[in-house]
Amino acid sequence: MAGKLHRNILITGLASLFTDVSSEMVYPVIALYLRALGGGVFALGAIEGVAESLASLLRVFSGALADRVGKRKPLAISGYALSTFGKALFFLASGWPMIFAGRVVDRFGKGIRTAPRDAMIAESATQDTQGRSFGLHRTLDTLGATLGIIFTYLLLSRFQRGTQALDLSRYIPTFRFIILVSLVPAVLGVLVLFLSTETGKGIRSSRPLRFALWRDLDLRLKIFLLATLIFTLGNSSNQFILLRAAEKDIGFSPASVTLLYLLYNIVYTLTSYPAGVLSDRLGRKWVLAGGFFLYALSYYLIGFLPHTIVWAMLPYGCYSGMTEGVAKALVADLAPEDTRATVLGLHATLLGIGLFPASFVAGTLWSAFGPQAPFLFGGSMSLLAALLLAFALR
Secondary structure, eight states: OHHHHHHHHHHHHHHHHHHHHHHHHHHHHHHHHHHHTTOOHHHHHHHHHHHHHHHHHHHHHHHHHHHHHTOOHHHHHHHHHHHHHHHHHHHTOSSHHHHHHHHHHHHHHHHHHHHHHHHHHHHTSOGGGHHHHHHHHHHHHHHHHHHHHHHHHHHHHHHHHTOOOOOGGGGHHHHHHHHHHHHHHHHHHHHHHTTSOOOOOSOOOSSOSOTTHHHHSOHHHHHHHHHHHHHHTTOOOTHHHHHHHHSTTTOOOHHHHHHHHHHHHHHHHHHHHHHHHHHHHHOHHHHHHHHHHHHHHHHHHHHHOGGGHHHHHHHHHHHHHHHHHHHHHHHHHHSOGGGHHHHHHHHHHHHHHHHHHHHHHHHHHHHHHOTTHHHHHHHHHHHHHHHHHHHHOO
16 A cells, blocks of 8 residues: 555656646746737736636635545546646637636636645655655656746747747747647646546545634644735736746846746756755744745845846745645644645635735736836735744744
């Protein structure tokens, strides 16, 4: 059984690797694709906020459903398949409404799959290897993202060699070709998950989803979830960073924007597994607080010194590596066993609740006060969350 469980962690990681090759081929060009089709910053904020928030609201219910039926695998596979369909809608887009639809469907798929998949990982690891198990998953996930970005960069570079035009509308056929190619690894990500082993016991949870669930949670978990919500209110979409780099005062080309995102993902990949191991030894609290401090640093750099945006990607990548997997490991540590998927979903949902106001406010601040405003706001919210973790979490 132990061999099967260890194999499960690798299989879920490979599913995420293939899926992120697909997702990150598309993600760096969404803002540019939207701009090429006539959409603006406000539309970007609305699309990212609504899509991420609505999808994330599903995560707690998806986790609760996984606990109720005692199974994880069918929901995880369904979510990956739905995300693949969402990407196909991008290919058909002729304006912002279809991009909006594609983002919603893609993120709904992520909302359905995240909690059941994370429960599979948690249940495939021992108590003292939770951090490194989630860290390995994040490493494979971000390795896929890195490969996807490299593919997109190569395709965009090939196009740029043939034209000196800065008009983004000239890139529309290239954007669509990138989206079409991205569907291949997306399908592979769905197929590989069929090789995983079901970790659910097939027993219905005795505690269905209800608001009283919050009252039953460990105080340390409540503090962490509160800090997560505060942080997320300033955690606007990465699309704003990519769009900032493409503004005239910085002047990155579409291919250079992709390289910037590649740098972030390389750092993210390199730090994810070591951060998980460190959290197993040092404790989750200090790794998470450190990650939030680094997020604040990177956003303040982009806000106050926008031409340091390349250097800002270094602490920004470290932040992601130090928080993504470690946060899930902390939740898995403190969640009751019979509602583990539900609580993992609750954590993801709290992240999602903040995403709409975060991206909507970022778009509004940018439009009203200039491009530095959303980054200064986001950095301040992250700093507040880091201080809450450092001084209130025991």
